Amino acid sequence: MYGIHDLTLFIVSGLLLNIMPGPDSLLIMARSATQGWRAGCAAALGIGAGTMVHVTAAAVGISALLATSAAAFSVVKWVGAAYIIYMGVGMLRARLKPEAEPGDRPSAPHTSAEFGAADRGSVPGLKPQAYGRIFAQGFLTNVLNPKVALFFLAFVPQFISADSSNKAAAFFILGCIFNVNGMLWCNGLALFTAFASARLKVKPLVALWLNRVTGGLFLALGARLALSEQH
Incomplete structure (x- = not known):
């Protein structure tokens, strides 16, 4: 259909590429480990x-345009790097909530407008x-990464025939298949991480340092993106 070929190879390759670690996987694992599977799945859906x-x-x-315009690539690259670094700094600055002193009045429960319903995990x-x-x-972590756009431009056309009757439709279909596979992996990763954290009974201090280590990795990934070149 629309000149799409080697679909099985595309699906297998897409799954393997989605499994490779990156800022997306780190975000999902950090949110799942510290706030439960619902938080991890929220990150995955984003x-x-x-x-x-x-x-x-x-x-x-x-x-x-990103592949041909150095200016456009640089703008998206720097905005994306800045946001990833911003997220990393936020994770590094995470703190434990102070415990209530004896005799203190219990604070009002947080509403869903403030945090969303707190996950059991x-x-x-x-x-x-x-x-x-x-x-x-x-x-934002995904959409502000110009490398993702360049990846699709380089990877997907390999599975579309040169004489395709509608290359745009073929590209969109393959992109949707790739994204469905990615969502299966990402949501599975969220569930697995939350389950493992619950089984291990992660303590607040351990979770805090996991958050900070992830923040440090985000800083490194942001710096790497900022220093990347257009290819």
């Missing part, structure tokens, strides 16, 4: 939404984040 932006942009030719002592905010983090 990442999937960001991927669809790249798929759609590539299908209509907008992403080709949340680590006590760590302040949960709203699922909407976690979704936005996943979305």
Whole structure:
């Protein structure tokens, strides 16, 4: 259909590429380990939404601008690097919630507007984040990475025949298949990480340092993106 070929090879290659660690996987694991599977899945859905932006942009030719324009690539690269570093700094600055002193009045429960419903997998002592905010983090981490756009432009056309009747439609279909596979992996990773954390009974201090280590890795990834060149 539409000149798509070697679909099985595309699916297998896509799964292997999705398994490779990166900022997306780190974000999902950090959120799942500290706030439960719902938070991890919120990050995964944000990442999937960001991927669809790249798929759609590539299908209509907008992403080709990043491949041909050094200025456009640099703008997206620096904005993306700045956001990833910003997230890393936020994780490094994470703190445990102070425990209530004896005799203190219990504080009012946090509303869903503030944090979202607290997941049962949340680590006590760590302040949960709203699922909407976690979704936005996943979305921006993915959509502001110009390397993702260039990846789609380089990888997907290999599975579309040169004489395809509608290359844009073929590109979009393959991109959706890639994203579905990615969502299966990302949500599976969220569930596995949350389950493992619950089984291991991660203590607040351990979760805090996991957050900080992930923050440090985000700083390194942001710096790496900032120093990357257009290819």
